[in-house]
Amino acid sequence: MRAKSVNEMSQGTLEIDIKAQGELVSGLPAVFDAVVSGQADMYHAADYYYVGQHPAFGFFTAVPFGMNVVELNTWYYHQGGHELHLELGEEFGLVSFLAGNTGAQGGGWFNKKINSPEDFQGLKFRMPGLGGAALGKLGASVQAIPGSEVYQALASGTIDGTEWIGPWADEKAGFYEITKLYYSSGFHEPGSGLALGINADRWNSLKPEHQKIIEVAAGEANLWNHGQYLANNGEALKRLVDKGVEILEFNDAVWNAFGEASNAIMEEHMDDPMFKKTFESVRAGIKSTSAWWSVAEGAYTSQRNRILG
Ligand code: CA
Numbered sequence: 001m002r003a004k005s006v007n008e009m010s011q012g013t014l015e016i017d018i019k020a021q022g023e024l025v026s027g028l029p030a031v032f033d034a035v036v037s038g039q040a041d042m043y044h045a046a047d048y049y050y051v052g053q054h055p056a057f058g059f060f061t062a063v064p065f066g067m068n069v070v071e072l073n074t075w076y077y078h079q080g081g082h083e084l085h086l087e088l089g090e091e092f093g094l095v096s097f098l099a100g101n102t103g104a105q106g107g108g109w110f111n112k113k114i115n116s117p118e119d120f121q122g123l124k125f126r127m128p129g130l131g132g133a134a135l136g137k138l139g140a141s142v143q144a145i146p147g148s149e150v151y152q153a154l155a156s157g158t159i160d161g162t163e164w165i166g167p168w169a170d171e172k173a174g175f176y177e178i179t180k181l182y183y184s185s186g187f188h189e190p191g192s193g194l195a196l197g198i199n200a201d202r203w204n205s206l207k208p209e210h211q212k213i214i215e216v217a218a219g220e221a222n223l224w225n226h227g228q229y230l231a232n233n234g235e236a237l238k239r240l241v242d243k244g245v246e247i248l249e250f251n252d253a254v255w256n257a258f259g260e261a262s263n264a265i266m267e268e269h270m271d272d273p274m275f276k277k278t279f280e281s282v283r284a285g286i287k288s289t290s291a292w293w294s295v296a297e298g299a300y301t302s303q304r305n306r307i308l309g
Helices: 003-010 028-037 057-062 069-078 079-090 128-137 146-154 167-173 200-205 208-242 250-269 271-308
Strands: 043-046 094-101 109-110 123-127 142-143 181-183 193-199 244-247
Touching: 003 181, 003 208, 028 043, 028 193, 057 128, 057 271, 069 079, 069 094, 069 193, 069 271, 079 094, 079 271, 094 200, 094 208, 123 128, 123 146, 128 142, 128 244, 128 250, 167 181, 167 208, 193 208
Parallel strands: 123 142, 181 244
Antiparallel strands: 043 193, 094 193, 109 181
């Protein structure tokens, strides 16, 4: 969220007072509770941190074999996604908007090459959310380590590998200092959205023009933040290669295992009606958008890059 945009658009009549982690509350679940209880008016976070509160929150960040950023935005704004976000939020007294996206996240950093699904047996790997649960199905020992502790855990051998975000953020985290094996493409977060969650009573107390300003600023943040990642990831990947990092891709057998494990994890939540309804809406959105996007833009981009080099 770009609070500055809200302040500028409202000509100073609506100001967002940003609190850093730990200033008001500490820890991600506490952030959710603070907004639900009215201690804070609004959070800006990845909603998949709240799958413990409801598994359907995962769809508004990313789920394994879910939507890329184009599909997510298409679904959210044009295929009923935002309405489902609002419906889910009603259970908790929240009004929500997408407000950021990292784009596709990398497969992650490993201390050995992954040549078959069996290589995940006993592998101690850091991956949050439903993707982590899927890796557990492959026999990995999935660790939920807070972001600030991941570097040390990897350096000390507490974990054998970790996913993080993408080259730009991963370079800043310094994982290349520990291992040079980086899988660039992952199944677990194909386009991770960030969201605003606003206390519904507070939202309803706002003037309509202030509500509109927040909605517009959230949309701007969604576009701006994705561009920010894209603008930095390519150059960061080149620098990582210069630092001796080997860029790898999982083979088809490993991808197939990711697919089977991810489907199994999604099935485990299907007895929840809100999860099932959102899952079916997401799958329909993927099919609908891909029917044109993959054949037109996907094919164009790969041909253009081949010809222009
Ligand atoms: Ca991640």
